[in-house]
Each structure stands twice: as C-alpha cells, then as structure tokens.
Amino acid sequence: MMESKQIKIFHGPQHPGITGNMSVELDLIGETIQRARTHVGYLHRGFEKLVERRTVLQAFTIVCRICVPEPDPNEENFARAVEGLAGITISERAQYIRVMVQEMSRLAAQLLWMGGQSGSIGLGTVGQWSLYDRDLILDLFEQLTGGRVYHMYTFPGGVRRDLPAGFLLRLSELLDYLDKQLPRYDKIFFDNATFRTRAIGTGVIDSDTALERGYVGQALRGCGIERDLRRDNPYLVYDRLAFDIPTFDGGDVYSRALVRREEMRQSIRILRQVIAQMPEEGLVMQKLPKHRKFTLPKDDIYVATESARGEFGYYMAGDGSAHIRRMQVKGPSLIHGFTLLEPLLEGEELSNVALIMNSLGICPPEIER
Amino acid sequence: MNALTTRYDVTEKNPRLFSIEVDTRDAWREAIDFVTTHTAFVTLSQITCADWIEEEVFRLTYLFTDRARSQNLMVQLPIRRDGEGLPSLSNRFPQAEVMERDLHEMYGIPFEGNDTLYPFVLEGWTDLPPLRREFDTLAYVHAHYDFQQGREDNKDVKVEQKRRREEAKRLKAEQEEASHDGE
Structure with a gap:
C-alpha cells in the first residue's frame, strides 16, 4: 500500500471558493485537512490610518468601504460613535430611517450570502435568483441615496436627505415580492438534498466555545445561543419593534444557513413595522458646525451594530x-477568520473549505482595515 | 457590577458601557483576573490601542462583554511608547492571539508569551509600525511611489464649474424671461 504523503496547498487568494482576498494555507493528507492557517494582507488599504488624517466629517466617506457586502453597519457605527462623543441627539424620524437602512442592508447581504453559499457547492441557479433579488433592493438604495453599493447616507446627526416621494410604497411592494420569493428559496436551496447532505454535520461549533471566544452572529445563534444586539443592547428604535431571534441547535453549516433564512423573514417583519410607525415629520439631519469647526472631546466610546453577520463594533x-485620534474596527471576521476558522477546518475534507468559510461570513477587508 | 464598583472607580460612559483605569502592569493583571472571575464580563471582545504621543504613552483598552452580551466594560492601561510590553492573554483567551498580533504589527508593542507575532497584513515591512503617530503617510507615499499624471483629456475642475454656473445662470434667465412673456 502506498504511504500517504502530506501536501500543502493555498486555498486562495484567487479561488472562486474564497470569501474575498484572503488565503488559507492547508496541509493535507489525501483530501483531509491536517492543519489550516489563515493569511491576509492582500487588501490592506489602511482605513484606520486614513481616518486619522482627515477631519471627523471628512472621515465619513471612508468607512463604508470597509465591507463591500454590507457597508451600512459601518456608516451606522461611525455616525453613532461620533454622535455619542459629541452629544448629538437625532430625531425619531431619522432613527426610523436608519433602522430601515440597516434592515434593507441585512436583506441585501443575506441574499448575496445565499449566492456565495450555494455557489460553494455548485448550485449556480440559486445565486442567479438571489443576486437578481438583491439588485431590486439596490435599486431602492439608489433611489434613496444615489448609490447602489456604497451609500454614504447615514451621517452623524441623522441621514443626509429625506425619503423620496413614494419610497415607502415602493419598499412595501418589494417586501410583498420578497415574501413570495422566500418559499421558492426553500425549495431550491434550503430544502435542496445536495445542500442538506453537504451542510448537515459539517463545520460544527460547540456553544460553550462560541460564548467564551466571542463568536458572533450566526456562529452563535446557529448553536442555540439567543444573542442579538438589536434586543440585548438596543440602539435606534429597535426596542419599539417586535421581532424574533431565530436559533438552531445543530452548530453546523446547515443551522447557520437556517438562521439566516429566518433572519430574512424577521427583517421583512421589521421593515413592515418601520413603514407603519414612521413619523410623518421630523428633522432628518441635525445642523452641524462646518467640518473644520466640528470637534470631538477628549474621550472614548465603543458602539456596536448587529450586522447581517453579527456584532460589528467601533x-x-x-x-x-x-x-479622530483613533478609530478601530471590530468586525466579525477577525475572530471568525482566525480563532474559529483554523481549528474548524482541521479534520475536514478539502471540498468543504468554501462551504464552511461562507457559512461564517468572513470579509477580509474588515480584518485588514 | 456591584462587585466591580466596590473595588474600582468605575466610569459610566453610557448605561451599557463602563470603564475602569489602572496604571501598572500588576494592577492590570489583577483587574483582568477580578473582572473575569468576579463579574459577568467574561468574554474578551477586542483589544485596542490609541497613541497619545504627546503624553508618550500608548493607551490600551481591553474590551470585555458580559454573558448576556448587553453590557461592555473597558479595562484601560497606559504603557510607555518606547517598547514596553505586556504579558499575552492568549493562553486564557485564544482570540487574544490575533488581536495582539495585529497591535504588534501596527504599533510595535511586544506581547510576552505570544509566539505568533510574525507579519500579519504587512509583507516585507521595514518602516515604523504604521499606526504610530510619528509615521508620516504622505512622506511614505512620496518615498515609495511615483506620481502618475492624470489623463490628458482630464478637464480642469474649475473651468467645468464655471461653465456649469454660467449654464445655470443662462437657463434661469431664460425661464424668467419666458414667465414674463406669459404674463
């Protein structure tokens, strides 16, 4: 019998199964991973340093670029941190609009994730559907903000402009459409035999480790732990909105996928309440001093938003x-990409690397900042 | 929280964010032990550094989150900027390993006992750690990159702005004239 030899391969950075510009160094015997090491550094743009060189308000244009799939939690964190330090209170209408932006962003990010997750096991059709639906949300973002991917809309003091005429009606129509679409995704993806076979029992996280090591989002809720900042540490007007925090006990790729599926339904539920409760009037933007006269006191703060992938903090x-003297970004990816991914891949098959990575929602730009 | 307030001077930043400040390595070690064993703040969520070059210190912030993930506590400690290090927390909190590696690369802080302090995102970097305040981004760019001319057909922005202002003025005048004619 031939003796097994250990070989080393680099999964990424140029590989369709990698979630962005990063690489995983894998030591393999046959198809089985013996050791995994994450490598980053392919996309370092120095955001945290750039922010220090600009005035507070100028720095705002940089932060949305920290994560392409969901830039809005970055804008929300930046705005809320500046408001917290400068003592700015925003109107109720602006808070509702910001919740709307966060939930639209969450829906768009989950649809994009669905494309990546299904693509990782060769289910190309799902991605074609979900990216089409994501585009419908981006159309609304374009009407609201002028931008499709990067919005630069949530600004310290509120939001940059009020809703265009008829916007809530168009949003409501889109939600009706998505309500009809989601069961179709169950058929083509979540209940798909290929996906279930590949995902159930793969990449299992244990709940004690998840809590202890600070895992967030679906990594936590996918092993039965009901944690969500929107309820546990509420911001904006989330405490006035009814929604459930879906959890599943499996701890595997499939449980994390089911959490996301339910979260899409909850986002639609939240958006309907936002439409119903949105105050008719209110200043959407507080008057701020000119950017060179806008100063922050000598103090520090930590703020966090529940992004589509978990706690996102600044x-x-x-x-x-x-x-700004210092701004540090704490996305889910730093811990998930190293402390979680590396041990999770050990003992897995090579073909499961993309599947597991996608389930953790790792976004390299927020590791490198 | 009661256990914490009896022992430390706790600053309430907001109802869900608190901070305590210590000034020596021993006090820091003691505070970390106390916080993680006698309070609900058991999860290390983030390690941050801010460079206060005028005071010649780095201010390190260890952010702990409670079990319910509803409150955060910052344990803050100033260390000298001239190479003073701290013991690594990676044995107790595995997630600290990559956070310390990041800070080591960006500020040059040695974390004793962390054996992964090799390059993180910067490959072949020989300059100052880039997030130190004395690192000059502009000087670095001038030293390492060439200036690239823009395209030849790039329009001068001021010329274009002037053209647009004149165009807007002309349109406004035409509209006013048309409305006068209508009257």
Whole structure:
C-alpha cells in the first residue's frame, strides 16, 4: 500500500471558493485537512490610518468601504460613535430611517450570502435568483441615496436627505415580492438534498466555545445561543419593534444557513413595522458646525451594530480637535477568520473549505482595515 | 457590577458601557483576573490601542462583554511608547492571539508569551509600525511611489464649474424671461 504523503496547498487568494482576498494555507493528507492557517494582507488599504488624517466629517466617506457586502453597519457605527462623543441627539424620524437602512442592508447581504453559499457547492441557479433579488433592493438604495453599493447616507446627526416621494410604497411592494420569493428559496436551496447532505454535520461549533471566544452572529445563534444586539443592547428604535431571534441547535453549516433564512423573514417583519410607525415629520439631519469647526472631546466610546453577520463594533477616541485620534474596527471576521476558522477546518475534507468559510461570513477587508 | 464598583472607580460612559483605569502592569493583571472571575464580563471582545504621543504613552483598552452580551466594560492601561510590553492573554483567551498580533504589527508593542507575532497584513515591512503617530503617510507615499499624471483629456475642475454656473445662470434667465412673456 502506498504511504500517504502530506501536501500543502493555498486555498486562495484567487479561488472562486474564497470569501474575498484572503488565503488559507492547508496541509493535507489525501483530501483531509491536517492543519489550516489563515493569511491576509492582500487588501490592506489602511482605513484606520486614513481616518486619522482627515477631519471627523471628512472621515465619513471612508468607512463604508470597509465591507463591500454590507457597508451600512459601518456608516451606522461611525455616525453613532461620533454622535455619542459629541452629544448629538437625532430625531425619531431619522432613527426610523436608519433602522430601515440597516434592515434593507441585512436583506441585501443575506441574499448575496445565499449566492456565495450555494455557489460553494455548485448550485449556480440559486445565486442567479438571489443576486437578481438583491439588485431590486439596490435599486431602492439608489433611489434613496444615489448609490447602489456604497451609500454614504447615514451621517452623524441623522441621514443626509429625506425619503423620496413614494419610497415607502415602493419598499412595501418589494417586501410583498420578497415574501413570495422566500418559499421558492426553500425549495431550491434550503430544502435542496445536495445542500442538506453537504451542510448537515459539517463545520460544527460547540456553544460553550462560541460564548467564551466571542463568536458572533450566526456562529452563535446557529448553536442555540439567543444573542442579538438589536434586543440585548438596543440602539435606534429597535426596542419599539417586535421581532424574533431565530436559533438552531445543530452548530453546523446547515443551522447557520437556517438562521439566516429566518433572519430574512424577521427583517421583512421589521421593515413592515418601520413603514407603519414612521413619523410623518421630523428633522432628518441635525445642523452641524462646518467640518473644520466640528470637534470631538477628549474621550472614548465603543458602539456596536448587529450586522447581517453579527456584532460589528467601533472603538473611537477623540482628542479635543477636529480629527479622530483613533478609530478601530471590530468586525466579525477577525475572530471568525482566525480563532474559529483554523481549528474548524482541521479534520475536514478539502471540498468543504468554501462551504464552511461562507457559512461564517468572513470579509477580509474588515480584518485588514 | 456591584462587585466591580466596590473595588474600582468605575466610569459610566453610557448605561451599557463602563470603564475602569489602572496604571501598572500588576494592577492590570489583577483587574483582568477580578473582572473575569468576579463579574459577568467574561468574554474578551477586542483589544485596542490609541497613541497619545504627546503624553508618550500608548493607551490600551481591553474590551470585555458580559454573558448576556448587553453590557461592555473597558479595562484601560497606559504603557510607555518606547517598547514596553505586556504579558499575552492568549493562553486564557485564544482570540487574544490575533488581536495582539495585529497591535504588534501596527504599533510595535511586544506581547510576552505570544509566539505568533510574525507579519500579519504587512509583507516585507521595514518602516515604523504604521499606526504610530510619528509615521508620516504622505512622506511614505512620496518615498515609495511615483506620481502618475492624470489623463490628458482630464478637464480642469474649475473651468467645468464655471461653465456649469454660467449654464445655470443662462437657463434661469431664460425661464424668467419666458414667465414674463406669459404674463
């Protein structure tokens, strides 16, 4: 019998099964992974340094670029950190609009994820459907903000402009459409025998480790732990909205997928309430000083938003000047990409790497910032 | 929280964010032990550094989250900027390993006992750690990259702005004239 030899391969950075510009160094015996090491550094743009060189308000244009699939939690964190330090209170209408933006962003991000997750096992049709549906949300973002992917809309003091005429009606029509679409995704993807066979029992996370090591989002809720910042540490007007926090006990890729499926339904539920409760009037943007006169006190703050992939936090320190002394981004990907992914891949088959990575929602730009 | 307030001077930043400040390595070690064993703040969520170059210190912030994930506590400690390090927390919190590796690369802080402090995102970097305040981004760019001319057909922005202003003025005048004619 031939003796097994260990070989080393790099999964990424140029590989369709990798979630962005990163690479996983794999030591294999046959098809089985013996050791996995994550490598980043292919997309370092120095966001945190760039922010320090601009005035507070100028720095705003940079933050949305930290994560392509969902830029809006970055804008929300930046705005809320600046507002927290500068003592700015925003109107109720602006808060409802911001919740609307966050939930539209969550829906768009989950649809994009569905394309990646299904693509990782060769189910190409699902991605064609889900990216079409995501585009319908991006159409609305374009009407609202002028931009499809990067919106630069959620700004310290509120949002940059009010809703265009008829916007809520168009959003409501889109939600009706998505309500009809979601059961079709069950048939083609979530109940698909190929996906179930591949995902059930793959990439299992245990709940104690998840809590102890600070895993977030579906990595936590997919092993039965009901944690969601929108309820546990509410911001904006989430405490006035009714929604459930879906959890599943399997801890595997399939449970994490089911969590996302239910989260899409909850986002639609939240958006309908936002449409119903949206105040008719209210200043959407507080008056702020000119950007060179806008200063932050010498203090620091930590704010966090529940993104589509879990807790997304910003630490921000001001120094009494018109510049930010320090802003650090804490996305889900730093811990998930290293502390979670590396041990999770060990013992798995090579063909499961893309499947597991996609289920964790790892986004390299927020690791490298 | 009661256990914490009896022992430390706790600053309430907002109802869900608190901070305590310590000033020596021993006090820091003691605070981490106390917080993680006597309070609900058991999960290390983030390690951050801010460079206060004028005070010649790095201010490190260890962010702990409670079991319910509803409150956060910042344990803050200033360390000297001239190479003073701290013991690594990676044995107790595996997630600290990559956070310390990041800070080591960006600020040059040595974390004793962390054996993964090799390059993280910067490949072949020989300059100052880039997030230190004395690192000059502009000077680095001038030293390492060539200036690239724009396309020849790039329009001068000021010329274009002037053209648009004049165009808007002309349109407004035409509209006013048309409305006068209508009257």
